[in-house]
Amino acid sequence: MTSCIEVVQLDLRSVEPQVVIEGKITDSAVGNEVKITLTQDFQQKNEFPPITTAEVTVTDVTTGQSETLAQTFSGVYSIQTLKGVPGHHYKMAVNYNGNVYEATSTMPAKVPFDELTYREVSRFQTTIRMVAVYNDPKSQTNYYRWATIGNDGIRSRAYFVRSDAFNNGNRIEQVIDSGIDIHTGDTITIEMQCIDKATFEYFLTLAKQQGQGPNSGSSGVNPPTNISGGALGYFGAYTVAHKTTEIK
Numbered sequence: 001m002t003s004c005i006e007v008v009q010l011d012l013r014s015v016e017p018q019v020v021i022e023g024k025i026t027d028s029a030v031g032n033e034v035k036i037t038l039t040q041d042f043q044q045k046n047e048f049p050p051i052t053t054a055e056v057t058v059t060d061v062t063t064g065q066s067e068t069l070a071q072t073f074s075g076v077y078s079i080q081t082l083k084g085v086p087g088h089h090y091k092m093a094v095n096y097n098g099n100v101y102e103a104t105s106t107m108p109a110k111v112p113f114d115e116l117t118y119r120e121v122s123r124f125q126t127t128i129r130m131v132a133v134y135n136d137p138k139s140q141t142n143y144y145r146w147a148t149i150g151n152d153g154i155r156s157r158a159y160f161v162r163s164d165a166f167n168n169g170n171r172i173e174q175v176i177d178s179g180i181d182i183h184t185g186d187t188i189t190i191e192m193q194c195i196d197k198a199t200f201e202y203f204l205t206l207a208k209q210q211g212q213g214p215n216s217g218s219s220g221v222n223p224p225t226n227i228s229g230g231a232l233g234y235f236g237a238y239t240v241a242h243k244t245t246e247i248k
Contacts, residue, residue, distance in 0.1 A: 017049075018231070018232055019037075020233045021035070021094055021232070021234075022035045022233045024235070025084045026107075034069060035075060036077070037051060037075055050074040054096040055096070056068070058092050059093075060090055061090065086239055090107065090235075091103070094231070105235055106237060107238060108142065108238065109140070111144075112135070116130065116132060116245050117245065119131055129182075130188055132176060132243075133171070133172065136167060136170055141168070141197075142164045143162075143163050144194060146191065147191040148178035148179065150180055159206040187244060189242055190243055192240070192241045195236055196237065196238065199236035203223075
């Protein structure tokens with residue numbers, strides 16, 4: 001029996017870099033920023049050049065207050081004056097290289113984060129999963145995202161989002177796929193975010209591409225964006241709440 005190996009060279013087209021904008025304003029005093037980068041070709045290293053020459057403004061449309069953002073890190077423009085308020089409508093505008101990219105978002109009402117616990121889940125193997133407990137309001141459609149922060153203070157890269165489509169108005173015990181291994185002795189923090197529909201759809205697509213949830217798997221499709229002008233990414237106004245517990 002004989003066999004051979006043939007080297008196949010794929011003809012991958014080069015494409016023009018695209019602007020990627022990740023903007024957020026929350027009801028917390030920290031972490032409010034607009035991060036702007038450029039995409040890279042498939043053949044290039046997975047490093048995304050920061051855009052350092054943009055003009056960025058965020059406006060509280062409800063009050064009329066506007067802030068021009070200063071760049072605090074390379075490609076990161078921080079919101080320092082505006083404060084996120086539930087129910088307020090916000091607008092982001094980015095002027096770069098002669099193009100204007102805009103997006104709007106309304107901060108949802110804050111849902112209280114009542115309790116954080118955990119449980120063992122057995123599938124192929126027994127794992128520990130965090131459980132967020134809260135009462136979902138019946139009078140409105142709600143969208144949530146949970147971020148997991150481990151012992152080292154590093155956030156998990158998993159995108160875990162849910163809506164109240166099937167449990168509106170109920171008391172929820174949401175089991176969270178944190179994307180990290182959790183062990184006895186660990187101290188885990190969960191950040192609960194109340195997000196709008198556009199932000200939910202953006203992170204839901206990313207979650208599916210990571211292989212989380214039904215109909216998941218890489219599709220090669222960019223997540224839907226609420227930013228006009230041809231940029232990728234999202235701009236979201238949302239509330240945050242934190243709870244921490246030790247795994248015993």
